[in-house]
Amino acid sequence: MKAIQILHTGGPEVLTLTDLPTPTPAAGEALLRVEACGVNFIDTYFREGRYPATLPYTLGQEAAGTVVSVGDGVTSVKPGDRVAWCGVAGTYAEFAVAPAARLVPIPEGVSAEQAAAAILQGMTAHYLSHSTYPIQRGDEVLIHAGAGGTGLLLTQMAKSLGARVFTTVSTEAKAALSRTAGADEVILYTQCDFAVEVKRLTEGRGLPVVYDSVGKSTFEQSLTCLRPRGLMVLFGGASGAVPPFDLIRLSTLGSLFVTRPTLKDYIATSADLIARASDVFNGIAAGTLRLRMEHTYPLAETAQAHRDLESRATTGKLLLVP
Secondary structure (H helix, E strand, C coil): CCCEEEEECCCCHHHEECCCCCCCCCEEEEEEEEEEECCHHHHHHHHHHCCCCCCCEEEEEEEEEEEEEEEECCCCCCCCCCCECCCCCCECCCCEEEEHHCEEEECCCCHHHHHHHHHHHHHHHHHHHHHHHCCCCCEEECCCCCCCCHHHHHHHHHHCCCCCCEEEECCCCHHHHHCCCCEEHHHHHCCHHHHHHHHHHHCCCCCCCEEEEECCHHHHHHCEEEEEEEEEEEECCCCCCCCCCCCCHHCCCCCEECCCCCCHHHHHCCHHHHHHHHHHHHHHHHHCCCCCCCEEEEEEHHHHHHHHCCCCCCEEEEEECC
């Protein structure tokens, strides 16, 4: 089978299209034909070595497809079932194996491409808005990278929960996408200081929560957007890792809280996984949660997909189609 591996860490040029044996599912696992897989910033972190991996390493953490065969003891899925999965390495490939307990059924009305585009970013938006900081009606929230895949989904969920949503974007085109997703106040950070603008728009109140997937370039200013005892949710680092930080700043800025959540801890049980994924997929099937799938690439063009993602010029979701 064809797969994308890294033999050593570095830039997009280290992504190598190679031939590998089709894997065999062990007990408790399923062999899956990958029909679409998502391209995510976590993949770039493994590629560049920010997250450790044993090399050679097959990239990819999110996909959708069809069950081909199952290992011993598997009764929850069978060959022919349409499923999606995430948090299991090795999806940049024509076939992959995953624990059967981590597979989520794809409902009627949801395509494999939609499922691959939504399972990781959709569940991320779900845990952020429902669990890390459970949004209440009337809350004012700031979402950075409002036109990105997660940002667009998080905006829709925040609006459905009754929030006034602020987003940051870099261009007028992205601002239009963010507004279409439901953002009430869209701030072009390339034209003004977003923290100053948030304070103006809230008449100095500050916000109960900031959702930040950008990291290094936004972290310090984001803290100043918060009201006393507000929560800074740092769930990514598109601009780089946040430098070491003196915690006394949290005190001087108003007894603030900071958390660095990750999806795996919010879907650690099968019940949580199925509940979150079902909410996302049912919203897509019903048309209440809209996806933006901007571009698909064959495996041979994975390096270009990474370049496009890291340029931060893309909007919505990027997919690989083996």
